[in-house]
Amino acid sequence: MTEVQATVEKARSAARWWGGLSHNERRSRLLAWKRHIARHIGELSALIAEETGKPQDDAALEVMLAVEHLDWAARHAGKVLGRHKVPSGMLAANHVATLEYLPLGVIGVIGPWNYPVYTPLGSVSYALAAGNAVVFKPSEHTPRTGAWLADAWAAAVPGEPVLQAVLGDGSVGAELTWSGVDKVAFTGSAATARKVMATCAETLTPLVVEGGGKDAMIVAADADLDAAARAAAFGGFGNAGQTCAGVERVYVERSVYPEFLLRLSALAVGEQTMTTPEQPAIVRAHVEDAVSRGGRAVVGGPSSITDSTVAPVVLAEVPEDSIAVTEETFGPTLVVNPVDDIGEAIRLTNASKYGLAASIFSKDSHRATGIARKLRTGAASVNAVLGFAGVPSLPFGGVGDSGFGRIHGADGLREFSRAQAVTRQRFAAPMDLMRLDRDPKVMQRALKLFHFRHGR
Ligand code: NDP
Numbered sequence: 001m002t003e004v005q006a007t008v009e010k011a012r013s014a015a016r017w018w019g020g021l022s023h024n025e026r027r028s029r030l031l032a033w034k035r036h037i038a039r040h041i042g043e044l045s046a047l048i049a050e051e052t053g054k055p056q057d058d059a060a061l062e063v064m065l066a067v068e069h070l071d072w073a074a075r076h077a078g079k080v081l082g083r084h085k086v087p088s089g090m091l092a093a094n095h096v097a098t099l100e101y102l103p104l105g106v107i108g109v110i111g112p113w114n115y116p117v118y119t120p121l122g123s124v125s126y127a128l129a130a131g132n133a134v135v136f137k138p139s140e141h142t143p144r145t146g147a148w149l150a151d152a153w154a155a156a157v158p159g160e161p162v163l164q165a166v167l168g169d170g171s172v173g174a175e176l177t178w179s180g181v182d183k184v185a186f187t188g189s190a191a192t193a194r195k196v197m198a199t200c201a202e203t204l205t206p207l208v209v210e211g212g213g214k215d216a217m218i219v220a221a222d223a224d225l226d227a228a229a230r231a232a233a234f235g236g237f238g239n240a241g242q243t244c245a246g247v248e249r250v251y252v253e254r255s256v257y258p259e260f261l262l263r264l265s266a267l268a269v270g271e272q273t274m275t276t277p278e279q280p281a282i283v284r285a286h287v288e289d290a291v292s293r294g295g296r297a298v299v300g301g302p303s304s305i306t307d308s309t310v311a312p313v314v315l316a317e318v319p320e321d322s323i324a325v326t327e328e329t330f331g332p333t334l335v336v337n338p339v340d341d342i343g344e345a346i347r348l349t350n351a352s353k354y355g356l357a358a359s360i361f362s363k364d365s366h367r368a369t370g371i372a373r374k375l376r377t378g379a380a381s382v383n384a385v386l387g388f389a390g391v392p393s394l395p396f397g398g399v400g401d402s403g404f405g406r407i408h409g410a411d412g413l414r415e416f417s418r419a420q421a422v423t424r425q426r427f428a429a430p431m432d433l434m435r436l437d438r439d440p441k442v443m444q445r446a447l448k449l450f451h452f453r454h455g456r
Contacts, residue, residue, distance in 0.1 A: 023078030030074035053273030072392030101417035103131030116142035208405030213356030235385035283331030
């Protein structure tokens with residue numbers, strides 16, 4: 001038996017115990033884990049900073065957000081998933097109908113390296129709160145952060161191994177996918193998601209995919225340009241641009257385009273460390289492609305990228321078929337293109353194969369909300385970036401190459417549950433059609449009623 005198989009076996013027995021507890025019993029244990037993480041935020045954020053190269057304050061912010069979600073999941077699981085009555089309808093008025101969301105069993109979580117706590121906990125916390133055991137495979141770039149989270153669980157909730165980590169490279173992720181877990185929650189690239197889905201198909205293991213993004217910001221002519229530029233800089237350059245729902249493209253109405261570029265350029269400063277050795281080459285290839293196709297490097301350029309660091313790059317008037325526009329860059333680069341009107345901005349935003357999130361800047365908030373509703377994305381922020389990331393009651397996920405299924409919020413809890421529908425007959429039906437010796441006169445009456453109810 002391999003280590004992954006042995007871990008999943010242990011998780012199976014832990015899942016029986018954990019799934020058998022009441023929501024309140026699980027809540028108190030989840031909150032104990034939460035307190036442990038919160039009390040050790042300094043230690044955990046130092047570890048994240050060490051493994052990812054991000055500043056420790058950014059790591060601390062990531063932990064704060066993750067804890068907020070954990071707290072919400074722990075406190076809301078009972079209300080969202082617990083057994084409740086639903087209307088039984090006219091045909092089954094003699095039944096009481098109840099709905100309950102029950103645990104699936106063991107969830108395999110495959111996590112990324114860019115936010116090694118916030119992102120995987122978006123699945124882990126909600127899966128645990130829904131009553132499942134979790135086997136977590138962190139990225140090979142952030143193994144100690146993954147192990148820390150599992151050790152923190154063992155310290156806060158001693159006994160059954162409800163949360164365990166398995167460490168290693170992609171092959172360990174592949175083995176976990178294949179291991180017979182009851183669902184896989186994957187975060188990473190669309191290319192790896194396709195491999196994971198192919199493996200899941202062989203065992204009919206359900207899957208939730210949090211893929212990447214090529215998120216656009218739309219800046220209307222009436223926008224607060226300072227606020228928009230600040231948000232674009234934070235969303236595009238923060239965490240060295242390695243944010244799935246960060247800003248990668250900006251579409252600005254032509255009348256304010258030069259002014260926006262000017263204000264953004266002033267904010268495009270500071271060299272940052274890239275987390276993985278592969279990432280700088282990807283970023284360089286995108287910047288080179290944009291420039292070779294006629295894009296203008298307004299700040300930085302290919303030379304901004306060394307083997308391990310990248311300084312912000314602002315690219316203007318980049319052809320829409322450049323890989324800097326079509327592929328996820330995952331580096332501190334922004335493509336800023338002018339548009340004739342908001343209609344064009346919406347069309348270009350939606351032309352992407354990705355559809356994770358977007359942001360809209362306009363002083364007319366009613367209009368901005370209307371624009372959001374026209375976007376093919378799972379989330380949108382008006383006059384801010386990543387506003388949704390800190391709202392635990394909102395679901396998170398995308399469409400297209402950005403994935404499917406939802407983490408966070410009530411949808412995120414249900415994602416790791418199976419709905420069970422139960423009816424209990426209270427008395428015999430006055431018109432009983434569910435029998436072999438059905439009375440033809442009763443059928444006649446039922447048909448009359450049917451026509452009266454639905455055929456008028
Ligand atoms: P991957 O998609 O390869 O990795 C994500 C996770 O999947 C990691 O834990 C990885 O393990 C694991 N994995 C790799 N191969 C398999 C497999 N066959 N079966 C199961 N699990 C597997 O991302 P990369 O690190 O290669 O990054 C590449 C690109 O992906 C980036 O440039 C970026 O565009 C995007 N990305 C998006 C993220 C997001 O938040 N949406 C996060 C990370 C990357 P291991 O790391 O050990 O190889």
